[in-house]
Each structure stands twice: as C-alpha cells, then as structure tokens.
Amino acid sequence: xxxxxxxxxxxxxxxxxxxxxxxxxxxxxxxxxxxxxxxxxxxxxxxxxxxxxxxxxxxxxxxxxxxxxxxxxxxxxxxxxxxxxxxxxxxxxxxxxxxxxxxxxxxxxxxxxxxxxxxxxxxxxxxxxxxxxxxxxxxxxxxxxxxxxxxxxxxxxxxxxxxxxxxxxxxxxxxxxxxxxxxxxxxxxxxxxxxxxxxxxxxxxxxxxxxxxxxxxxxxxxxxxxxxxxxxxxxxxxxxxxxxxxxxxxxxxxxxxxxxxxxxxxxxxxxxxxxxxxxxxxxxxxxxxxxxxxxxxxxxxxxxxxxxxxxxxxxxxxxxxxxxxx
Amino acid sequence: xxxxxxxxxxxxxxxxxxxxxxxxxxxxxxxxxxxxxxxxxxxxxxxxxxxxxxxxxxxxxxxxxxxxxxxxxxxxxxxxxxxxxxxxxxxxxxxxxxxxxxxxxxxxxxxxxxxxxxxxxxxxxxxxxxxxxxxxxxxxxxxxxxxxxxxxxxxxxxxxxxxxxxxxxxxxxxxxxxxxxxxxxxxxxxxxxxxxxxxxxxxxxxxxxxxxxxxxxxxxxxxxxxxxxxxxxxxxxxxxxxxxxxxxxxxxxxxxxxxxxxx
Numbered sequence: 314x315x316x317x318x319x320x321x322x323x324x325x326x327x328x329x330x331x332x333x334x335x336x337x338x339x340x341x342x343x344x345x346x347x348x349x350x351x352x353x354x355x356x357x358x359x360x361x362x363x364x365x366x367x368x369x370x371x372x373x374x375x376x377x378x379x380x381x382x383x384x385x386x387x388x389x390x391x392x393x394x395x396x397x398x399x400x401x402x403x404x405x406x407x408x409x410x411x412x413x414x415x416x417x418x419x420x421x422x423x424x425x426x427x428x429x430x431x432x433x434x435x436x437x438x439x440x441x442x443x444x445x446x447x448x449x450x451x452x453x454x455x456x457x458x459x460x461x462x463x464x465x466x467x468x469x470x471x472x473x474x475x476x477x478x479x480x481x482x483x484x485x486x487x488x489x490x491x492x493x494x495x496x497x498x499x500x501x502x503x504x505x506x507x508x509x510x511x512x513x514x515x516x517x518x519x520x521x522x523x524x525x526x527x528x529x530x531x532x533x534x535x536x537x538x539x540x541x542x543x544x545x546x547x548x549x550x551x552x553x554x555x556x557x558x559x560x561x562x563x564x565x566x567x568x569x570x571x572x573x574x575x576x577x578x579x580x581x582x583x584x585x586x587x588x589x590x591x592x593x594x595x596x597x598x599x600x601x602x603x604x605x606x607x608x609x610x611x612x613x614x615x616x617x618x619x620x621x622x623x624x625x626x627x628x629x630x631x632x633x634x635x636x637x638x639x
Numbered sequence: 640x641x642x643x644x645x646x647x648x649x650x651x652x653x654x655x656x657x658x659x660x661x662x663x664x665x666x667x668x669x670x671x672x673x674x675x676x677x678x679x680x681x682x683x684x685x686x687x688x689x690x691x692x693x694x695x696x697x698x699x700x701x702x703x704x705x706x707x708x709x710x711x712x713x714x715x716x717x718x719x720x721x722x723x724x725x726x727x728x729x730x731x732x733x734x735x736x737x738x739x740x741x742x743x744x745x746x747x748x749x750x751x752x753x754x755x756x757x758x759x760x761x762x763x764x765x766x767x768x769x770x771x772x773x774x775x776x777x778x779x780x781x782x783x784x785x786x787x788x789x790x791x792x793x794x795x796x797x798x799x800x801x802x803x804x805x806x807x808x809x810x811x812x813x814x815x816x817x818x819x820x821x822x823x824x825x826x827x828x829x830x831x832x833x834x835x836x837x838x839x840x841x842x843x844x845x846x847x848x849x850x851x852x853x854x855x856x857x858x859x860x861x862x863x864x865x866x867x868x869x870x871x872x873x874x875x876x877x878x879x880x881x882x883x884x885x886x887x888x889x890x891x892x893x894x895x896x897x898x899x900x901x902x
Contacts (some may be wrong), residue, residue, distance in 0.1 A: 381731060384735045385734070385735060386731045386734050386897070387731075387733050387897060388894075388895050388897075394830055405734070405735075406737050406738075406739075407716075407737075409735055409736055410737050414735055416732065419729070421732055423649050423653060425653040425656050426649060426652060426653060427650075430649070433645075434649050437641055437642050437644075437645035438642040438645065438646070438736055438737060438738055439642075439737060440641070440642065440737075444802055469772065519845040625895075
C-alpha cells in the first residue's frame with residue numbers, strides 16, 4: 314500500500330536579482346527584477362509502507378523543496394501529493410500528527426530545556442495523554458540510550474546526543490512516515506553508525522516509512538533499499554539500491570599485486586586506473602568485456618594477490634549527478 | 640488548548656533561566672521612572688494642581704503602568720524574531736507542527752511577558768511608593784480588573800505586532816513598520832495620556848490601538864470608574880477579535896508565498 318504518492322509535482326521560486334554595486338542596489342529598489350528558478354519539475358513517484366527510501370541529489374537539486382512540499386511546509390505550483398491519504402496543502406495540521414521530521418541542520422528542540430522536558434512538550438503539542446508520553450519516553454530512553462543526558466539542557470549536549478534527542482522528539486507521536494533531512498551531518502563515524510542502527514531498529518520495530526536525504530553515501534548504502542536521485546528538479550533515477558550498485562554502471566574494479574611488472578595499455582572495456590611498481594588497478598566495463606578476459610591479460614601465474622570489487626557507490630552516484638548535468 | 644499552555648510553560652521555563660539578565664534590564668525602567676518623576680515634579684509646581692484632569696500622582700502612576708506594559712511586552716524582540724524567521728525560512732520548522740502558528744507566537748511570547756510583567760509590577764509599585772509615598776485609591780476588585788485589562792492589552796499588542804511582522808512575507812523587511820507602530824504607541828499612549836493631545840485628535844486616538852493597548856488600562860488604574868471600565872473591555876474585545884482575524888488572515892495568505900532558503 315502506497316503511503317506517499319506524488320504526481321507531476323512542480324515548484325518555482327521567484328528570486329530577486331540585483332546588479333552589482335550601489336547603482337545596482339538603487340536600481341533594484343526602483344525597478345526590481347526577478348528570476349524564476351524551477352526548483353522541482355514534474356516529478357512523480359510513490360513510496361510503500363515501511364520502505365526506507367533515499368531521496369538524494371546534489372545541492373540545489375530540489376530534494377529539500379520536494380520534502381517540504383510533502384510535509385505541507387511549501388505549496389506546489391502544480392501536481393498532486395497524497396501522504397497517508399491526505400493532501401499536505403489542505404490538511405497540513407492533520408497530516409502533522411502522522412508524520413515526523415528531523416532536520417540535521419536545524420534544531421527543533423528547546424535548547425534551554427532538558428530532553429525530558431522537550432519530549433513532554435512534543436507529547437503535548439501532538440495531544441498525547443501524559444501517561445502515554447511517559448511510557449514512550451521510557452521506551453525510547455532504552456532504545457536510544459538517553460539515560461546519561463536526559464536531564465541535561467539540550468544546549469549542553471554533544472551533536473550526536475542532540476540528534477538522538479531530535480529523532481526521539483520526532484517519534485514521540487509514533488509517526489507513520491519519518492522525513493530525515495541529513496540526520497548524520499557533522500557527526501563522527503562512531504555516532505553516525507549508532508544513529509543508523511537506531512533508525513534501522515526503529516523502522517523494523519515500528520514499521521515506520523523513512524524518507525532520507527543525505528550527502529553521506531554510507532547512510533544511504535547502509536539504510537535504504539531504494540534510491541531516488543533528483544537533479545535539476547527532475548528524477549534522474551528511481552531504482553533499488555541493489556540494481557544501482559550492481560547494474561547501473563556494470564563496472565568492476567580489479568586491484569592486483571604482481572610478481573613482475575606488466576606493461577598494459579588501455580583496451581576496449583578495460584581502463585588502467587593505476588600502474589605503480591607491482592600494483593595495478595583496472596576498471597572493467599562488463600558491457601564490453603569480462604572479468605576473466607581482464608585476468609587473462611594479467612597472466613594468472615604472475616598474480617600474488619587480487620581483489621575484485623564493485624565501483625564505489627559514491628562514484629556511481631556522482632557519475633549519475635554528472636550525467637544529469639550534461 | 641493544552642498544547643498552547645505547554646508552549647507558554649516551556650517559554651516561561653526557558654526565561655526563568657535568564658531571570659538575572661531580565662532583572663538587569665530593569666535598570667532602564669528605574670531610570671525612566673526617575674526622569675519622569677522629576678519632569679512632572681517640575682511641571683506641577685503645586686502637587687494638588689490638575690493638568691488636563693490629572694494630578695501629579697496620577698500622572699506618575701499612569702507612566703508607571705504604561706511603562707510596565709511597554710517594557711514587559713518586548714515588542715522589538717518579537718517583531719525581529721518573526722521577520723527573521725520569515726526571511727530566513729526558519730518559520731518552516733514551526734509550520735510542520737500541529738498548532739496554529741499565530742497561537743504559538745502568542746503563547747510563547749506570553750511566557751516571556753508574564754515573567755517580566757510580574758517583576759516589573761513589583762518594581763513599579765515599589766518605585767511609585769518611594770517617589771510618591773502613596774498608592775492610588777483603588778479597590779482590590781478594580782486592581783483585578785486593571786490586571787485583566789493589562790493582559791488583554793498585551794495579547795492585542797502581540798497579535799498586532801505579529802500581523803505587522805508577518806508583512807515580511809510580502810516585503811523584504813517589516814521591521815520599519817514595527818518601528819513606526821512602536822513610536823506611535825510610545826509617544827501617543829505611553830509617555831502622555833491622550834488628553835494631552837489636541838481635542839480634535841482625541842476621538843481618533845480613542846478608537847485606535849493606543850486606547851486598548853496602553854492608555855486604557857493605565858487610565859483605569861489612576862482613575863477607575865465603571866463606565867470607562869466597560870468601555871475599555873468592549874473596545875478590547877473588539878480589537879481582540881479583529882487582531883486574531885487579521886493576524887491569521889495575513890499568515891494564511893503569506894505562508895503560500897514562503898521561500899525557504901536551501902530548499
């Protein structure tokens with residue numbers, strides 16, 4: 314069952330343009346000029362219940378604008394959005410009870426209050442009975458390991474602790490859909506991993522549908538089974554992570570350590586990425602050639618060690634971004 | 640309603656952590672009252688004399704009350720906050736919550752107002768007693784009604800400032816409009832009662848926000864009578880409805896024009 318359906322969604326922004334210098338400033342007062350930025354252009358997709366979807370794209374691609382339209386913050390110029398059977402434009406407040414949002418770059422908590430007081434506050438604004446809020450806090454206290462700092466004012470928490478609290482605050486009303494906008498930004502690898510584990514656990518235990526935007530490829534790789542890539546306001550890819558990883562580029566990387574130096578040259582389907590001393594790094598395009606052919610070129614008796622891997626996801630994604638730019 | 644009480648409570652709890660900063664800010668209130676006390680003492684050569692129907696004592700108490708209302712309001716802070724929120728797009732993070740934005744602003748700002756109001760009222764009464772040596776001849780019931788009128792005055796003021804600040808949806812910066820509004824209220828209703836202005840202007844002032852947000856409650860305190868009391872509450876009721884409608888209207892229209900920086 315689809316929890317989110319987006320059809321032909323478009324959004325333009327009117328941005329004031331000012332010519333340089335003082336003259337430009339005066340001119341912009343008398344005769345202001347505006348540019349129309351097409352932030353989102355006719356995008357359509359649907360998301361099923363319990364899915365964890367990465368909604369990614371380069372800066373300015375239109376992903377945050379799309380998310381803000383799905384949550385009712387921004388109003389679309391054209392198209393239809395259905396989130397949990399509601400129209401975010403018309404039923405924004407009703408929808409707010411069923412969705413949660415975490416913006417990694419934006420604090421939603423009251424910084425001078427403790428996480429406990431914040432959770433009570435969020436419970437109250439979502440009209441949850443006090444006893445139920447207490448129960449939820451106890452539950453999350455354990456799941457998100459909050460005991461150590463639950464009574465410390467938010468302003469004194471580390472970034473990792475604060476993000477954990479942000480996520481809990483957005484879950485206190487048991488949202489059916491959770492929008493995570495760069496939830497791990499600025500966190501160290503250990504805390505990032507912890508947050509990812511918690512998001513995974515939450516998705517498993519509460520069947521929460523998660524829409525994640527992040528520039529951190531590890532977030533996407535470790536959390537999401539499906540990826541929607543947006544560039545220049547359009548969807549350039551909507552596929553499973555598996556297909557993206559294994560089939561999108563159809564390329565493999567071979568790292569080999571040789572007994573003797575091999576003199577190789579680029580061949581159709583085989584690109585030499587590195588050739589230093591006895592170490593070789595090749596990129597094999599499986600559409601044009603095969604792994605065995607590449608290994609045969611190296612002469613198997615000459616190989617000390619070999620590692621065959623997929624092209625890193627980061628490289629795949631940036632190649633999709635670049636394709637979109639062309 | 641429970642959620643709005645919580646919003647109020649959370650803001651109050653936040654401000655309680657800064658109570659000493661708030662108290663330090665009261666120094667300017669003391670200076671202001673001291674200046675006005677000396678000014679009116681100089682103007683009233685004879686303390687029993689009446690100027691435009693006000694004795695010197697009434698005049699000082701009038702300024703004490705209007706300055707309490709003015710300083711505990713924190714109007715500039717409120718206007719600046721809303722203007723910045725709209726311009727930067729930060730308002731977005733309030734929009735996606737299940738509450739009315741104007742209601743959120745009103746109750747959260749009341750959390751700051753109430754704390755300042757209580758402290759300033761204590762300070763104002765102490766200063767009045769020190770400078771004048773007596774309290775206006777007013778019953779407990781009348782004091783309660785004046786306090787209710789002060790509460791309404793502030794609610795209307797917050798809603799009107801919110802309406803003005805929300806003009807930021809349409810123009811780049813609404814702060815100059817607030818500046819204009821604040822100076823009108825300050826000069827025409829806070830420092831001087833409206834009886835001090837030309838007679839032909841007084842009926843206009845009487846139906847303007849000046850009457851309900853500043854002059855009315857103070858006048859009631861220094862010269863309580865039931866006719867004025869009923870009149871003030873009727874006008875405050877009308878302004879309350881008007882300001883609720885106006886602020887919500889401008890918000891609902893304006894929010895459609897929202898541009899959020901960075902997406």
